[in-house]
Amino acid sequence: MTVRIVLPAGTGDDLSWKKEEAEGKRIIWEMDWKREFSYTDSAFFSSQALALKECGRLFLEQTEGVILYRGKAYPEIEDFDKYQQWLEGKNDTPFYRNLYSTEVLYEYLHRLGSFLPDTFSIIACLDASNTGSPAEQAYLFSLERAGHLKLDITGASIPTQRQEISRGVCLPPIDGVCIETLDLFFLSLEGDYRIIPESVMNEHWDGLEELVVLEKFLTVRGKRMVQGFIAAGGEVVTR
DSSP: OEEEEEEEOSTTOOOOOOGGGGTTSEEEEEEEOSSOOOTTOHHHHHHHHHHHHHHTTSOTTTEEEEEEEEEESSOOOSOHHHHHHHHTTOOOOHHHHHHHHHHHHHHHHHHHHTTSOTTSEEEEEEEOTTOOOHHHHHHHTOHHHHTTOEEEEESOSSOOOOSSOOEEEEEOOSTTOOHHHHHHHHHHOOSOOEEEEGGGGGGSOTTOSEEEEOGGGOOHHHHHHHHHHHHTTOEEEEO
16 A cells, blocks of 8 residues: 655754654655745755655655655746756747756756655656647656656646556657647547657667657667667557
8 A cells, every 4th residue: 555645844844754654554755845946045955955864764665755846847937047048049939948947847856856765766746737739748748858757747638658558659859850740740649658759769668569750850860779679579650
């Protein structure tokens, strides 16, 4: 039996959590920070780090993971100068703002996760309602960006299940891709699938029987990996 236990972890909390709630159970802890995240507040970050170090000492063998964040899929941009540097000449669009915001969020959560034991999953519960088109969401929530962060996504217009699905869809590199064409591609797909970024295709094709690729956006490296997938016994469907 796995239970979710909310841990009061605000700057005013004494971190004396009721451990008896977790006796004999598998646990997913959820950190209640008591405030919105600020990615530029060093004092808040230090407070979070202290709480996570304490959490890491609780029921080490029973803990499956820790929910570090629950909220919108992308935070508000706090430092527009850094955002402008990140743009590097690209147009300032809602999609790029969201893409930058999710990168800031994921990076921050990975920093927080470094204070937990390596055996703990670090989890973000994201509300993707009204968050871009299917193609935009594919990039916002891609394995390439999330890294080791486990995303629990609600309200998405694309499948977000990443395991136990035998059909994969290759997500091309974002540079040079046409979002509108990719949207039509996703809208044409039927049934369950999991999205795998081209850059990490060979790391995540275990369990796949079929791989769907949009041929016009495949890079040279991507084509080599597709051939490797075929050589390993997989079936490729080109569109």
